[in-house]
Amino acid sequence: MKRFFAALLRDKTGRLGLAGVLAVLLTALLAPLIATHDPLAMTESLRQAPGNGFLLGTDEFGRDVFSRLVYGARVSVYVGLVATGIGALCGLALGLAAGYYGGAVDNAIMRLMDVLFAFPSILLALAIVAVLGPDLGNTIVAIGIVRIPVFTRTVRAEVLSVKSQEYIASVRSVGVRDSRVLFRHVLPNVMAPFIVQTTLSLSSAILVEASLSFLGLGIQPPNPSWGSMLSESRRVMELAPWTAIAPTVAIVLAILSFNLLGDAVRDILDPKLKSVE
Amino acid sequence: MSGTNDTNVLSVRGLSIRLATRDGGASVVDDASFDVGRGEVFGIVGESGCGKSVTAYAIAGLLPTPPLRVEAGSVRLGGRELLSASPAEMRSVRGKDIGMIFQEPMTALDPLYTIGEQIAESLEFHSSLDKRAAMEKAIAMLGRVGIPEPRRIAAEYPHRLSGGMLQRVVIAMAMINEPALLIADEPTTALDVTIQAQILALMNDLVGANGMSMVLITHDLGVVAETCDRVAVFYGGHLVESAPVDRIFAEPLHPYTDGLRRSVESIGGAGGKLYAIPGSVPSAGRFGPGCRFHDRCGARVARCGIEAPPTTVLPDGRTVRCWLRGEEA
Amino acid sequence: MRTYIVRRVLLFIPVLFGISLAVFALLHMIPGDAVDLMMGVEANPELRAQLLRQYGMDYPWYVQYWNWISGVLRGDFGVSMRTGLPVLPEILSRFKVTLMLTLYSAVVSWLIAIPLGILAAIKRNTWVDGASRFLALLGVSIPNFALGTMVLLVLSLVFCYYPPLDYTPFLASPLGNLKSLIWPSLVLGAIMAGSVMRMTRSALLENLQQDYVRTVRAKGAPERVVVLRHALKNSLLPIVTIVGMQIGSLLGGTVVTEQIFSLPGLGLYTLTGITQRDYPVVQGSILFFAFIFVIINLIVDILYSRIDPRISYR
Numbered sequence: 001m002k003r004f005f006a007a008l009l010r011d012k013t014g015r016l017g018l019a020g021v022l023a024v025l026l027t028a029l030l031a032p033l034i035a036t037h038d039p040l041a042m043t044e045s046l047r048q049a050p051g052n053g054f055l056l057g058t059d060e061f062g063r064d065v066f067s068r069l070v071y072g073a074r075v076s077v078y079v080g081l082v083a084t085g086i087g088a089l090c091g092l093a094l095g096l097a098a099g100y101y102g103g104a105v106d107n108a109i110m111r112l113m114d115v116l117f118a119f120p121s122i123l124l125a126l127a128i129v130a131v132l133g134p135d136l137g138n139t140i141v142a143i144g145i146v147r148i149p150v151f152t153r154t155v156r157a158e159v160l161s162v163k164s165q166e167y168i169a170s171v172r173s174v175g176v177r178d179s180r181v182l183f184r185h186v187l188p189n190v191m192a193p194f195i196v197q198t199t200l201s202l203s204s205a206i207l208v209e210a211s212l213s214f215l216g217l218g219i220q221p222p223n224p225s226w227g228s229m230l231s232e233s234r235r236v237m238e239l240a241p242w243t244a245i246a247p248t249v250a251i252v253l254a255i256l257s258f259n260l261l262g263d264a265v266r267d268i269l270d271p272k273l274k275s276v277e
Numbered sequence: 278m279s280g281t282n283d284t285n286v287l288s289v290r291g292l293s294i295r296l297a298t299r300d301g302g303a304s305v306v307d308d309a310s311f312d313v314g315r316g317e318v319f320g321i322v323g324e325s326g327c328g329k330s331v332t333a334y335a336i337a338g339l340l341p342t343p344p345l346r347v348e349a350g351s352v353r354l355g356g357r358e359l360l361s362a363s364p365a366e367m368r369s370v371r372g373k374d375i376g377m378i379f380q381e382p383m384t385a386l387d388p389l390y391t392i393g394e395q396i397a398e399s400l401e402f403h404s405s406l407d408k409r410a411a412m413e414k415a416i417a418m419l420g421r422v423g424i425p426e427p428r429r430i431a432a433e434y435p436h437r438l439s440g441g442m443l444q445r446v447v448i449a450m451a452m453i454n455e456p457a458l459l460i461a462d463e464p465t466t467a468l469d470v471t472i473q474a475q476i477l478a479l480m481n482d483l484v485g486a487n488g489m490s491m492v493l494i495t496h497d498l499g500v501v502a503e504t505c506d507r508v509a510v511f512y513g514g515h516l517v518e519s520a521p522v523d524r525i526f527a528e529p530l531h532p533y534t535d536g537l538r539r540s541v542e543s544i545g546g547a548g549g550k551l552y553a554i555p556g557s558v559p560s561a562g563r564f565g566p567g568c569r570f571h572d573r574c575g576a577r578v579a580r581c582g583i584e585a586p587p588t589t590v591l592p593d594g595r596t597v598r599c600w601l602r603g604e605e606a
Numbered sequence: 607m608r609t610y611i612v613r614r615v616l617l618f619i620p621v622l623f624g625i626s627l628a629v630f631a632l633l634h635m636i637p638g639d640a641v642d643l644m645m646g647v648e649a650n651p652e653l654r655a656q657l658l659r660q661y662g663m664d665y666p667w668y669v670q671y672w673n674w675i676s677g678v679l680r681g682d683f684g685v686s687m688r689t690g691l692p693v694l695p696e697i698l699s700r701f702k703v704t705l706m707l708t709l710y711s712a713v714v715s716w717l718i719a720i721p722l723g724i725l726a727a728i729k730r731n732t733w734v735d736g737a738s739r740f741l742a743l744l745g746v747s748i749p750n751f752a753l754g755t756m757v758l759l760v761l762s763l764v765f766c767y768y769p770p771l772d773y774t775p776f777l778a779s780p781l782g783n784l785k786s787l788i789w790p791s792l793v794l795g796a797i798m799a800g801s802v803m804r805m806t807r808s809a810l811l812e813n814l815q816q817d818y819v820r821t822v823r824a825k826g827a828p829e830r831v832v833v834l835r836h837a838l839k840n841s842l843l844p845i846v847t848i849v850g851m852q853i854g855s856l857l858g859g860t861v862v863t864e865q866i867f868s869l870p871g872l873g874l875y876t877l878t879g880i881t882q883r884d885y886p887v888v889q890g891s892i893l894f895f896a897f898i899f900v901i902i903n904l905i906v907d908i909l910y911s912r913i914d915p916r917i918s919y920r
Contacts, residue, residue: 130880372826
């Protein structure tokens with residue numbers, strides 16, 4: 001574990017990614033302390049350029065862009081983490097079951113995954129949210145569900161390759177219970193690609209959340225979310241470009257950081273997938 | 278072995294190759310010299326990692342240059358210096374004056390093109406034949422290397438052929454432009470034993486019939502005995518001994534060669550243990566300044582650990598690199 | 607080969623059925639249906655019953671499903687509950703827009719990604735490589751709506767240019783069509799180029815280390831031939847895979863871009879249908895999307911076998 005972090009810090013991509021991710025996480029965590037104003041408070045200074053105590057200016061309702069940005073980080077981080085968590089855990093369970101038990105179980109699960117996989121992720125999340133109703137919880141569920149097939153496939157592939165190793169057969173032949181085999185022997189080997197996939201999924205989850213809230217299907221106004229901030233800014237962006245630029249930069253930096261981190265983690269944990277150096 | 282003799286197809290002098298590593302680098306080949314005459318099959322033998330393949334790559338200009346680098350020496354092909362040639366010049370030498378055969382036939386060919394296309398491609402680089410003439414020549418060559426139904430095989434893709442057939446194709450491809458020198462790097466190691474014999478016989482016939490010379494790299498002493506006229510023994514990047522095949526094992530000069538002979542003979546011996554040279558080969562960066570074999574040598578003296586012996590040329594043309602034997606010259 | 611194609615299509619029919627069933631069930635399970643939406647919450651029960659009957663919604667849901675799916679098999683996707691217009695012709699004409707957008711974007715991305723990927727592989731570990739890889743990563747990290755909005759912002763503020771609000775179909779005027787689609791295509795294409803470029807680079811690098819490349823060099827080939835004729839062709843398989851995936855997600859992801867650039871595409875149609883609970887529209891669109899996806903996968907598989915003679919479908 002310590003070696004892992006050492007390797008991560010040694011890699012330039014890893015350092016950048018880790019720095020960015022930490023910045024985003026801290027901003028989300030410490031939002032009430034960092035924000036300069038109440039993100040929901042409308043003031044008289046409409047569409048003000050940055051300055052005058054408004055670090056990044058104000059939007060069309062006179063709300064402080066900077067504070068809204070900071071609270072928006074909370075939404076992105078919260079949704080990203082929880083949704084990825086849901087997807088990862090369900091995918092882990094399904095993948096383990098499919099790979100380990102094989103046969104009809106495997107077939108059923110994989111057909112289901114195929115159906116889910118057949119949809120571009122945005123459309124699927126969109127459909128689920130639209131059906132369930134746009135609010136925070138449903139957004140999380142939708143994004144989580146969309147992520148499940150990827151995890152299932154990754155885990156299942158790993159389980160299959162581990163299963164074919166001889167030592168699993170020998171352990172089973174001695175009569176060890178299935179669940180024990182799963183936990184003690186199969187699971188540790190599955191961990192590496194699983195962790196890689198988790199970090200990669202985080203950035204994707206943030207992207208989908210932003211897209212959904214851009215379309216008005218995520219967290220509802222007046223609560224700030226980077227996507228909805230961008231969407232609202234379109235009405236006034238020519239007069240007040242900072243209202244569009246700020247959320248854009250935030251979104252890109254956040255996703256970029258998670259991607260950098262994900263790449264670095266992948267290079268360390270799974271040399272097979274390593275982008276050929 | 279005196280100076281450069283122009284009747285020699287290949288003349289290597291003082292070749293030194295270095296590998297760049299994170300902690301300083303290592304000498305992979307140190308001061309190797311040998312000649313290959315016209316029509317001669319010259320073997321290079323040694324254990325894995327002794328530098329024999331690297332030498333071959335350096336001759337052909339195929340050394341992966343960021344980590345590996347030729348530090349010193351001269352390689353003359355038919356009197357022409359290769360190490361100072363430009364990349365463009367080397368490209369015209371490869372495939373035309375030097376033909377190469379590698380170890381793994383199953384992965385040596387591009388899976389997306391047919392056999393015939395890949396042989397004809399070599400003609401495309403070095404001659405001005407049109408496509409049809411090139412294909413006809415390729416088919417003829419396939420026949421000469423013993424492939425049945427050459428026309429049908431030429432239209433096949435590599436994955437449909439067996440290892441032995443593929444190696445014949447590789448040989449055909451290497452010879453299509455009638456090079457003066459063939460370099461074969463462990464050509465039979467990846468093949469079944471029965472196929473090995475066939476391929477070796479084929480190579481011997483072709484080389485003899487066309488007056489070509491061949492450098493045959495192998496770790497298998499049996500192959501050396503069967504196929505080669507002369508042989509050079511490598512250990513740890515040093516060329517420790519070279520001699521005609523029929524003499525080198527009868528009267529080995531270098532202690533390492535003697536050790537090799539003894540281990541091979543102990544296999545056929547009646548009962549008793551297998552002989553193994555005591556110790557094991559250190560990795561490339563770990564050699565000291567002295568003779569690279571000295572720590573495993575039964576005959577070593579103090580000097581052996583301090584200074585590396587020079588290559589001594591004996592009156593009969595044999596060479597040896599050892600303080601003890603060399604001084605007998 | 608032909609039998610393979612037929613088999614694949616046959617196998618996917620059950621999946622398509624499954625999808626249509628799932629969508630149908632989902633839509634009809636949620637509380638509040640289209641009629642409620644149309645009439646508001648406190649509605650006259652009689653009027654409501656009448657509307658339900660009019661739309662055939664007073665049957666149990668499995669009967670409704672059967673009615674719908676048998677219509678689909680005859681080519682009748684029903685009519686939109688909002689506009690009363692038949693769904694299928696609308697889907698088709700809007701699909702043409704989405705298709706053109708997808709094709710233009712794909713071409714843009716190839717023109718950017720493949721040369722950059724080759725360059726990055728050849729000049730590995732130089733600044734060219736590092737810069738290209740960073741650009742690719744950036745492409746993967748910018749959401750299409752963010753880039754699209756920024757592009758519009760820059761165009762209007764800096765160049766005082768506004769892309770046309772009306773869409774010109776290709777058959778009416780190819781040039782006008784290009785003008786309608788050029789900016790959204792550049793945006794989508796640039797983003798897509800990111801992942802294609804990374805795949806190109808890594809596939810090429812891996813192939814350049816293979817034995818057969820060593821053989822080609824040993825034949826005395828110019829480096830250009832080594833890279834383009836041999837290594838690149840062998841890299842096509844993973845590249846085609848990722849392009850297939852990209853086109854699939856492009857078709858879906860155009861929703862947002864269509865909204866930003868006001869294009870009458872299929873994505874927007876679907877989105878509106880979903881938010882307004884316009885069942886026939888949603889069911890028809892999603893089924894259509896799934897169908898196109900199957901076709902794309904099939905085309906990708908056929909391309910595979912064209913490129914690589916080792917792949918054969920018994």
